[in-house]
Amino acid sequence: MMITVWKLSLVHLSIVFSFSCCFCNHVTVEDYSDIPVIAKYFTTKGRYEEVNPYLIADILAVNTSTLRPPSAQCRQIHLTAIIRHGTRYPTTKNVKKMRKLYEHVQRNASGEESWLRELQTQWRMWYTDDMDGRLVQKGVDDHRHLAMRLSKLFPSLISEQNLRGGLIKFITSSKHRCVNSTLAFKSGLTELWNIQDQEFDHAENDALMRFFDHCSKFVEDVDNNPSALSEVDNFKKGPEMERVQQKIADRLRVPYNTITDDMAEAAFYLCAYEFAIKTVNSPWCQLFDEVDAQVLEYANDLKQFWKRAYGYDINSKSSCILFHDLFARLDKAVNEIKSDQQVSEVVTVQVGHAETLLPLLTLLGFFKDNDALTSKNYATQTQRSFRTSRMLPYAANLLLVLYDCGAGDLRLQPLLNEHSVTFPGLTGQQDSMPLYQDVKEHYKDLLGGCDFETECKLFD
Ligand SMILES: *[C@@H]1O[C@H](CO)[C@@H](O)[C@H](O)[C@H]1NC(C)=O
């Protein structure tokens, strides 16, 4: 069933595309009619393809010009990839909210619009409680394809020989969606090289990939502390959200007070999940215009900001363990190179959650705006860099690539979602590929401190 839908939509896509190509010269690949206009605001429920639209035409396309080593003699020597799991089903909690909205629409909405009739007579509430955030087939494909693309971007690192030789290490969170993503990543490589005579292990490591559960101070002060998210609650009760709820009520012709902020969110996620999982532009998307989507995007960015990012210092500090693990791997590769040894761990693939990546990105200083996101400054934050839709779609990934450019010149390039990024505040001539020693100098306070046990203990 899922495969049929996917194939049909591909056929549909290619018809749209060839039609466009025949009759106009300036169409871009983003002009596919079955992509909801609001798809770029889906925050952590967004498709990876929205961040890299060139993948819609060719899911295995890579842009090698994003890697710009300073000289031709630079060679890739190590890659650490920290990757979020692929596309998944909604969690039980969200399924319950969706069902409540669906029942309301079924019983109480009225109107003649075709999308509304479709919602009432054809659309079925097919999400069930037992789906519980499991990886979907699209999520398997997200990781298979990512593995294949990364092997094209880093052919000397992600190679058959290195995989067979045990030089590629896999570490994952124990959550089923992460384990399945890891299996999918490996299957992308074994398919690519048609490997049938050998299997490759992975290690489950929650201390590393789900550090947030193990950091008592974070659990107590933020995760289990309702008042920690007061900005989010205030925004949800504020005028921007109220307007969104009223517009939804108007479109459904139901009383204003029957559409809660939870229902507005559930409708938004229904549109997002139908698209991410089945690649369909569902009638739920008709409940929103772009302005509404930007408000709901802000509501979730606000939540991520206070729960996982700059809102509280402990959010990023909870990732100290992953930060040190990363630099320990890089140091090890550097020391091996310096002493003319073979690099023993050429690639590390680490699979976790949005909640794994965001604290680490925050610790490293990425996407920090001048002002905090609050319930009151929606209007002045429209140009913010902190946009989870761009940062954390399904299969989001932070790549750290180490280069040996000869004569002790070692470089480190960070990439986020296959785009070159620069370490914030680290300026110099080779911004996108600084010297490894300059990166270490830049983060020296964290490298010398940021001790997980100390940061996470409840009382000093
Ligand atoms: C490829 O990367 C280069 C450098 O980052 C960029 O200028 C270019 O637009 C990218 N091409 C595509 C198709 O995204």
Ligand SMILES: *[C@@H]1O[C@H](CO)[C@@H](O)[C@H](O)[C@H]1NC(C)=O
């Ligand atoms: C239908 O609307 C009424 C209020 O107008 C509400 O009490 C009831 O819960 C709604 N039905 C559903 C299934 O949500």
Ligand SMILES: *[C@@H]1O[C@H](CO)[C@@H](O)[C@H](O)[C@H]1NC(C)=O
């Ligand atoms: C994920 O793995 C479980 C077993 O660990 C399996 O039952 C399930 O079918 C897998 N799901 C996908 C989408 O591969």
